[in-house]
Amino acid sequence: MGNLSQSRAQTLEKVRASLALRYRKERRFRFYGAASVVFGLLLVILLFGSIFGNGYTAFWQTQMQLDIYFDPQIIDPDNTGDPKIIGRANFAKLARHSLAELFPEVSGRRDRRSLNALLSSGAGFQLRKMILNDPELIGETLRLWLPADDEVDMLVKGYVDRTLPQGSRRLKDRQIEWIDELAAQGRIERQFNTAFFTSGDSREPELAGIGSAAKGSLFMLLITLSLSFPLGVAVAVYLEEFAPKNRWSNIIEVNINNLAAVPSIVYGLLGLAVFINFFGLPRSAPLVGGLVLTLMTLPTIIIAARASIKSVPPSVREAALSIGASRMQTIFHHVVPLAMPGMLTGAIIGMARALGESAPLLMIGMIAFIVEMPSTPMDPATALPVQVYLWADSPERAFAERTSAAIIVLLVFLLVMNGAAIWLRKKFERRW
Amino acid sequence: MQKFMTTMEAVRNDSPTVPPSTVTTELPAVKSTGKTTIDSKKHQTVGDVTASNPVFTVRDCNVYYGEKQALQNVNLDIGRNEVVALIGPSGCGKSTFIRCLNRMNDTIDSARVSGEIKLYGEDIYARDMDVVLLRARVGMVFQKPNPFPKSIYENVAYGPRLHGLSSNRAELDEIVRDSLERAGLWNEVKDRLDDPGTGLSGGQQQRLCIARTIAVNPEVILMDEPCSALDPIATAHIEDLIDELTENYAIAIVTHSMQQAARVSQRTAYFHLGKLIEVDATNKVFTNPGHKLTEDYVTGRFG
Ligand SMILES: Nc1ncnc2c1ncn2[C@@H]1O[C@H](COP(=O)(O)OP(=O)(O)OP(=O)(O)O)[C@@H](O)[C@H]1O
Ligand SMILES: [Mg+2]
Numbered sequence: 001m002g003n004l005s006q007s008r009a010q011t012l013e014k015v016r017a018s019l020a021l022r023y024r025k026e027r028r029f030r031f032y033g034a035a036s037v038v039f040g041l042l043l044v045i046l047l048f049g050s051i052f053g054n055g056y057t058a059f060w061q062t063q064m065q066l067d068i069y070f071d072p073q074i075i076d077p078d079n080t081g082d083p084k085i086i087g088r089a090n091f092a093k094l095a096r097h098s099l100a101e102l103f104p105e106v107s108g109r110r111d112r113r114s115l116n117a118l119l120s121s122g123a124g125f126q127l128r129k130m131i132l133n134d135p136e137l138i139g140e141t142l143r144l145w146l147p148a149d150d151e152v153d154m155l156v157k158g159y160v161d162r163t164l165p166q167g168s169r170r171l172k173d174r175q176i177e178w179i180d181e182l183a184a185q186g187r188i189e190r191q192f193n194t195a196f197f198t199s200g201d202s203r204e205p206e207l208a209g210i211g212s213a214a215k216g217s218l219f220m221l222l223i224t225l226s227l228s229f230p231l232g233v234a235v236a237v238y239l240e241e242f243a244p245k246n247r248w249s250n251i252i253e254v255n256i257n258n259l260a261a262v263p264s265i266v267y268g269l270l271g272l273a274v275f276i277n278f279f280g281l282p283r284s285a286p287l288v289g290g291l292v293l294t295l296m297t298l299p300t301i302i303i304a305a306r307a308s309i310k311s312v313p314p315s316v317r318e319a320a321l322s323i324g325a326s327r328m329q330t331i332f333h334h335v336v337p338l339a340m341p342g343m344l345t346g347a348i349i350g351m352a353r354a355l356g357e358s359a360p361l362l363m364i365g366m367i368a369f370i371v372e373m374p375s376t377p378m379d380p381a382t383a384l385p386v387q388v389y390l391w392a393d394s395p396e397r398a399f400a401e402r403t404s405a406a407i408i409v410l411l412v413f414l415l416v417m418n419g420a421a422i423w424l425r426k427k428f429e430r431r432w
Numbered sequence: 433m434q435k436f437m438t439t440m441e442a443v444r445n446d447s448p449t450v451p452p453s454t455v456t457t458e459l460p461a462v463k464s465t466g467k468t469t470i471d472s473k474k475h476q477t478v479g480d481v482t483a484s485n486p487v488f489t490v491r492d493c494n495v496y497y498g499e500k501q502a503l504q505n506v507n508l509d510i511g512r513n514e515v516v517a518l519i520g521p522s523g524c525g526k527s528t529f530i531r532c533l534n535r536m537n538d539t540i541d542s543a544r545v546s547g548e549i550k551l552y553g554e555d556i557y558a559r560d561m562d563v564v565l566l567r568a569r570v571g572m573v574f575q576k577p578n579p580f581p582k583s584i585y586e587n588v589a590y591g592p593r594l595h596g597l598s599s600n601r602a603e604l605d606e607i608v609r610d611s612l613e614r615a616g617l618w619n620e621v622k623d624r625l626d627d628p629g630t631g632l633s634g635g636q637q638q639r640l641c642i643a644r645t646i647a648v649n650p651e652v653i654l655m656d657e658p659c660s661a662l663d664p665i666a667t668a669h670i671e672d673l674i675d676e677l678t679e680n681y682a683i684a685i686v687t688h689s690m691q692q693a694a695r696v697s698q699r700t701a702y703f704h705l706g707k708l709i710e711v712d713a714t715n716k717v718f719t720n721p722g723h724k725l726t727e728d729y730v731t732g733r734f735g
Contacts, residue, residue, distance in 0.1 A: 245541070315578035319641070322536060323591040323648055324568035333590075334580065 051411075055404025061193035061206060062153040063145040064119065064182065066098040068127065070138050075131060083132060091131070092124030095146055102187075103178060114175055120147040122195075122207040145191065150205040150398035152179055156188060159397060196405065200371040201387065205398030208391070210406050212373045216286050216366070216381030217355060217413070223290025223377060224297060224354050229347045231294075232301030233336070236343070239302075240309045241331050260299035267296045268363025276364060283365035284380035292360050297350035304346020308339040341425040348421035352414055358385040384410045478722040479712035483511030483699070487652055487682040488533060493547035495528050495537065502528045506547075506708045508701055510652065515674060515683045517693035517714065520703035521729065526686040527575075529703070530654045533684065534570040535563050551652070568595055571645035575657040577637035579629035579644070584621050587629040587640055588612060591648035607647055615643035616673055635666025642673065646681075653677065655685040659692065671696050690730055694718050702726045 072079065075089045096116050100106065106115050123146035131137055151170050154160050156179070166173050182188045199209035243249045271292035275281045281288050312335050320330040336343075361367070366382050367390065374381035382390070384406060391403040482489075488510040495503040503525045510516050510533075518526045528537070535556060537543040549556050556566055568591075579587050588608045591597075598604040608625075612618040617639040621632070629640050638658055645653060655674075659667040674696045677683060687693050693700050693714065700717040702710045702725070710717060710726040721727040 313578075315574065315576060316580065318536065318539070318572075318574060319578045319580060319644075320590075321539065322534065322567055322572040322574075323594070323644060324564050325590075325594055326564050329594065338581065 048411075051404050051407050055401055055406075055408045057157050058196060058401040058405035059193050060157075060190040061195065062148045062156045063189055063191045064099075064123075064148045064152075065143060065145050065187040065189070066095060066102075067141055067143050068094050068098050068146075069141045070094065070127075070131065071097070072138050075138055081135065083135075086131060086135065087128065089128070090124070091127040092119070092121065094127055095119055095123040102182070102185075106178075111174070114172060115178060118149055118152050118175060118178065120149050120206045121204055122147045125207075145189070147195070147206050148188070150396060152188075153206055154397050155179060156183075156190060157401075196402070200373055201369055201382070201390070202371060205394075205396050205402060208399070208402060210384065210387055210409055212370050213382045213384050213387035213406070214409065214413075215374055216289070216370075217383045219286035219374065219377045219381065220290040220293055220383060221351060221355060223287060224293040225347070225351055227290070227294040228297045228301055228350065229343075232298050232347070232350075233305050233343055235298075235302050236305030236309055237331060237336065240306050241327070241335070256299050256302055260303060263359075264296055264357050265359040265363060267292050268360030270295065271360060271364050282378055282380070284368045284370075284382075285378050286366075286374060286381050286383075287377040288364050289361050289366050289381075289383065290377065292364060293354040293357060296357065296360065297347075297354050300350040300353070301343070301346050304349070305339065305343040308342025308346070309335060311342065312338045337428070340428045344424045344428065345421055348417055348424075352417055355413060355417070356385055356410070358383065358389055361386055384413065477507060477708045478710040478726070479716070481507045481509060481708070481711050483509035483514065485512040486510065487512050487552060488684075489548075489550045489553075490529075490532070491548040491550075493529070493532060493545065493549060495525070495532060495546075496542075496544045497540070498542040502706050503532075504706045508708060508711060510682050510684055511699075512682050513678055513680075514699060515678055515685060515697040517697035517700045518684060518686045518703060519688070519690065519693050519700060519729070520709075522688075524703040525706045526703050527656050530572075530656055530684050530686060533652070533654055534567050534572055536567075536572065538563065568648050569650050570652045570654060571648065571650035573638070573641050573645055573653065573655040573658045575660050577634060577641050577661065579632070579637050579640050581628065581630055583626045584612075584629045584632070584640060585625040588643050588647045591644060595648055597648065611643040611647040612640075614646055614673070614676065615639045616669055617643055633666075635662045635669065638662060638666070638670065639673070642670070646677070650681065652682045652684070655683065657686050657688060660688065667692070690718065690732075702729060704729075 071094060074093055075091070076082075076086050078085075080086075096119065099115060099119060100112065103115060106112060126146060127144075148156075151160075155171055155176065160169060160171060162176065171179075179188065195207065196209045197214075198211045199207060200212035202208040239249065239252070243252075271288055275288045275291055276283055281291075316334050316338065317330055320334050321327075325333065361383050367386050368380055368382065369390075370380055370382050372379075388403055388406045388410065391399045391406060486509040488508075490506060490508045493503055493506040494501065506525075506529060508516075508529075518529065520526055531537045532545050532549060533551075533556075537545055545557060551566070551569065555561065580590065582590070585608055588611050589604055592604060592607045598607055609618060609622075612621065617636060620636060621627075621640075629637065632640060638661070642653075642658070659670055662670070671692065674683060674685065685693075685696065697714045699711060700714045701708055702717065702721075702723075704725050710721060710723045712722065716722075717726060718730050721730055727733075
């Protein structure tokens with residue numbers, strides 16, 4: 001009896017010692033985990049902070065208020081009313097005249113030219129559009145906000161160091177004086193930059209927008225989603241539920257897994273060879289981009305869909321079969337709906353990867369300089385990540401903030417997609 | 433019937449693929465004769481395997497999972513308006529047996545069934561047998577309640593809708609209500625038919641599964657340990673239900689509870705290591721078993 005209680009005490013002692021050890025191990029493990037999460041979060045904050053800090057200013061654009069006299073002598077000297085003739089008129093001259101009136105003391109070709117440089121070349125386009133929309137305006141004087149040049153924009157946003165010697169600045173001292181005078185008159189203002197979202201690329205940073213890139217990306221995503229999701233789900237259902245389990249299905253399985261690991265640029269080459277060279281589809285078109293990205297995301301979707309089909313409990317299948325559902329009915333009434341959240345998650349992950357992909361798009365010519373908005377998936381377009389790449393490569397200071405702004409838009413796209421994924425999963429998820 | 437009994441004597445198992453564990457198991461002699469031994473070469477079931485008014489007739493049924501034989505030469509009838517209890521130690525093939533009756537074994541790739549299983553004289557393993565139709569006629573309730581992750585109403589309505597048993601919503605409502613009433617669940621769920629079926633308690637879920645099964649109006653109901661996850665009250669509910677169901681259905685129920693078998697069944701079949709050892713009227717099996725193995729089992733001397 002004494003022996004037993006003694007050994008019991010010993011056991012207790014041992015357990016206690018090992019418990020202390022176990023707890024210490026657990027605490028250490030928890031600490032490592034928390035530390036790595038904090039580290040990861042810091043990196044994310046750093047990344048987002050720098051992108052946002054650099055990019056948010058691009059959402060505002062400096063505008064200049066001018067009193068424009070729509071001079072019939074310049075716009076339509078012969079009073080034809082013909083839009084073709086009106087369209088060819090020199091509208092930039094109208095803006096230049098009005099600017100010159102504000103600074104009557106400026107004379108001489110060089111000074112006049114440096115004064116005119118404060119205006120964006122987009123000012124002329126804007127006036128032209130106004131008149132083409134409403135020819136009645138000819139002969140009237142209107143007070144309008146017109147885009148300023150990107151250098152003015154940079155100065156107003158505080159990116160230009162005024163203390164630098166004149167030679168190492170793009171804006172000369174006189175120009176800065178003029179800008180300050182305009183600002184004092186309340187004729188310089190930062191306004192929300194709608195053009196950034198609606199226009200295409202441009203050599204002039206103040207006119208460049210992500211509209212065409214975003215639309216190109218959207219077209220591609222729609223094509224990719226509408227092809228890869230049904231195809232991927234169909235393949236997964238077939239492989240899981242119908243395909244005989246033999247050597248061939250093994251080979252197919254191994255190959256799908258391999259395809260998921262193939263570098264994306266290889267898909268670009270494939271697209272170039274097959275879709276463009278063989279099928280003769282147009283270069284730079286979102287259609288081809290979408291097809292290439294479909295090929296790229298299919299393996300991911302198939303793998304995710306198969307995994308989620310596998311995870312549907314067999315009891316549900318048995319229940320359906322046992323009351324006389326056919327195999328098809330069992331699959332489409334029960335298995336697929338239950339696997340849907342997993343399939344959707346896989347699809348969204350694949351789509352998110354496709355959205356951020358640029359390498360295969362370079363191969364199929366989607367790196368072109370696209371000013372116009374694509375109106376169909378067959379029109380030349382570019383994509384958001386490619387646009388980021390293009391702008392990051394441009395020397396103008398103003399493109400730097402636009403690069404960051406484009407990244408912000410790309411991230412917002414991703415956030416929206418992930419949000420949609422979570423929402424869909426919640427919607428389809430069922431309690432057991 | 434008599435003629436059949438004689439053929440039964442000659443039933444042989446000539447499967448060479450039986451693993452040694454099954455073949456060499458020491459099986460004691462039948463009590464009544466004290467001479468016949470049951471081994472893999474020659475095996476006869478004690479008692480009367482036939483029913484006077486059979487729905488199912490199973491003859492010479494062998495089931496293999498790959499190389500492993502799970503059932504050997506099983507012969508058994510299931511009669512109309514009768515409950516047959518299937519008892520026996522774990523792994524003896526009870527589930528395998530009832531899963532043959534609605535061809536659920538088809539879903540297991542490695543499973544192979546031989547022999548003759550007839551539903552009202554129709555071979556259910558025949559080529560032209562429609563499995564979907566068979567399963568509509570032979571319902572099944574599983575050990576673990578497995579309602580669909582849908583509403584209570586949808587759970588019950590699924591089968592009738594599948595088979596087109598109702599032409600409009602009112603008829604469907606009627607079927608759902610009737611099935612839930614017969615399963616003894618109506619009063620508990622009538623106010624929350626749109627709640628998920630998975631939100632019910634275990635016993636309620638099992639009754640929901642029973643309602644789902646009887647909603648398609650089958651001829652036979654197979655139950656594989658329907659009460660194993662339930663408390664005594666829920667079990668009593670289901671046993672009452674089985675009593676009522678006997679009026680209209682033939683029922684085969686697998687159970688590990690001797691008391692339950694005694695309470696609900698008219699005949700009892702005892703399985704042992706893939707063989708059907710004894711079949712007889714339930715009170716005979718429990719009070720005066722004809723085979724040593726059965727006696728050991730029902731008296732609790734065996735696992
Ligand atoms: N899917 C399967 N694959 C291979 N062997 C199986 C399979 N299902 C059952 N078996 C084997 O067949 C034999 C009979 O199994 P079965 O499930 O019919 O037993 P049981 O009598 O229902 O047992 P329990 O009372 O534990 O449910 C067992 O030896 C089991 O290992
Ligand atoms: Mg079982």
